[in-house]
Amino acid sequence: MASLLHSWCLRFFFLVIAVFGTAMAAGYSTPVFRPTPWKLAFATFYGDESASATIGGACGYGNPFDTGYGTDTAALSSVLFNNGYSCGQCFQIRCANSPYCYKGSPFVTITATNLCPPNWSQDSNHGGWCNPPRSHFDMAKPAFMKIAQWKAGIVPVMFRRVPCVRRGGLRFNVQGNGYWLLVYVMNVGAGGDIANMWVKGSKTGWISMSHNWGASYQAFSALGGQTLSFKLTSYTSHETIIAYNVAPSTWRAGMTYSAAVNFH
DSSP states (O other): OHHHHHHHHHHHHHHHHHHHHHHHHTTOOOOOOOOOOOEEEEEEEESOTTOGGGTTOTTOOOOTTTTTOTTOEEEEEHHHHGGGTTTTOEEEEEEOSOTTBOTTOOEEEEEEEEEEOOOTTSBTTBBOTTOTTOOEEEEEHHHHTTTBOGGGOOEEEEEEEEOBOOSSSOEEEEEEOSSOEEEEEESOOBTOOOSEEEEEETTSOEEEEEEEETTEEEEOSOOTTSOEEEEEEOTTTOOEEEEEEEEOTTOOTTOEEEOSOOOO
């Protein structure tokens, strides 16, 4: 009996090692990001019920309906936007201590897709809601209407970072030309954000890309006619994953290519 138990334990150990090794080889990260504590902020809304005003936000996601973010999005004050490194992050927001809050104080989970810039012509407590050092969410109207009555205009809220739950792998929208590559990274899971990025052509080594703005990274290299792979590090968890052979050698500007890997 003891030898059978010992044999079973050894088999289980090697099975775990094999599965872990396969996951690492595939470029998957370990699940390290967890929800943060609740904090106080304020929230307003912009646009109308169609959320069409959210198209073309500062993160570079284009039409959030086409890129999978829908209407549960928000523009962040510059304190929260963090020079674009917060693009793609997910937040749970609930109305707090206002007669306009819905009963039970339900929360909505939003994705950061835009910047709410400062308005220095207005007092920070009267119109300049996104002025530093305020933490503020200017939400798409459909998202705001999930937590409070829209006629409130502005409400105090509690918010916290939560892991982003995404279907499928990372998506890369490619812009530029054969000598300048600009890539927007979308559908990022877990922390939702990117800190560093590298590109590798089929004829090059890894090339460091610089942060352009929002969720975009660029490389000034001759990469035309080469298959492209990407290596990315999460801003939140610092985990690194590799997406091999994402874009074919026939890649062209304006196309979006999907990878099989994502942060978890």
